[in-house]
Amino acid sequence: MSKSDRRGVTRRALFKGAGLAAASGAVLKPLEALAKEEGASGPRVQGPGAVKATLEVNGAKQTLEVEPRTTLLQALRLPLDLTGAKPVCDRGQCGACTVLLDGEPVYSCTVLAVEAEGRKVTTCEGLGTPENLHAVQQAFVDHDGAQCGFCTPGMVVACAYAVAKHGKDLTEAQAREATAGNLCRCGTYPHVLKAAVAAAKEG
Numbered sequence: 543m544s545k546s547d548r549r550g551v552t553r554r555a556l557f558k559g560a561g562l563a564a565a566s567g568a569v570l571k572p573l574e575a576l577a578k579e580e581g582a583s584g585p586r587v588q589g590p591g592a593v594k595a596t597l598e599v600n601g602a603k604q605t606l607e608v609e610p611r612t613t614l615l616q617a618l619r620l621p622l623d624l625t626g627a628k629p630v631c632d633r634g635q636c637g638a639c640t641v642l643l644d645g646e647p648v649y650s651c652t653v654l655a656v657e658a659e660g661r662k663v664t665t666c667e668g669l670g671t672p673e674n675l676h677a678v679q680q681a682f683v684d685h686d687g688a689q690c691g692f693c694t695p696g697m698v699v700a701c702a703y704a705v706a707k708h709g710k711d712l713t714e715a716q717a718r719e720a721t722a723g724n725l726c727r728c729g730t731y732p733h734v735l736k737a738a739v740a741a742a743k744e745g
């Protein structure tokens with residue numbers, strides 16, 4: 543899946559929205575005033591202090607107290623101590639932070655923790671266990687899919703998504719498409735693709 547597919551809001555859309563607001567002479571109002579105007583049925587205004595967010599991470603319900611600006615990646619790594627997803631670029635460019643959100647791959651550095659409220663998050667740690675590796679994790683071991691390992695958790699999640707989507711018939715081209723948003727500075731791409739196809743055949 544391409545990297546633009548994995549972002550919740552594109553930077554272009556964000557700037558476009560900000561530009562329209564500026565052009566119309568809109569004046570930013572305090573959050574509390576906005577909340578009163580919108581009433582109970584309007585959009586929920588969160589923050590600026592810590593707020594509660596309950597999400598399901600790797601099959602377990604987790605209630606976090608996070609500032610609204612906290613990204614899903616930050617929430618996974620700090621309060622939850624799930625350090626598989628890596629903060630490499632922290633701006634939706636490299637794929638090292640890839641996790642599944644309701645089964646779809648996303649860059650967790652571009653998703654807010656509060657946006658994941660009530661949704662299912664699967665990280666690399668949630669795919670298998672050291673004693674019982676996921677087929678993709680085992681295939682990465684068998685096919686030397688990792689070198690320095692910084693991109694590997696994100697690559698594994700992207701490959702697991704491809705295997706789940708295409709099943710036994712996963713082709714190398716489909717695996718390449720699924721990992722198109724994941725960069726590897728060590729150049730493990732041929733090994734990663736072989737591992738994905740092998741894992742798919744394993745079922």
Ligand code: FES
Pocket residue numbers: 628629630631632633634635636637638639640649650651652
């Ligand atoms: S750390 Fe999220 S895309 Fe690079």
Ligand code: FES
Pocket residue numbers: 687688689690691692693694725726727728729730
């Ligand atoms: S294994 Fe080093 S960046 Fe991919």
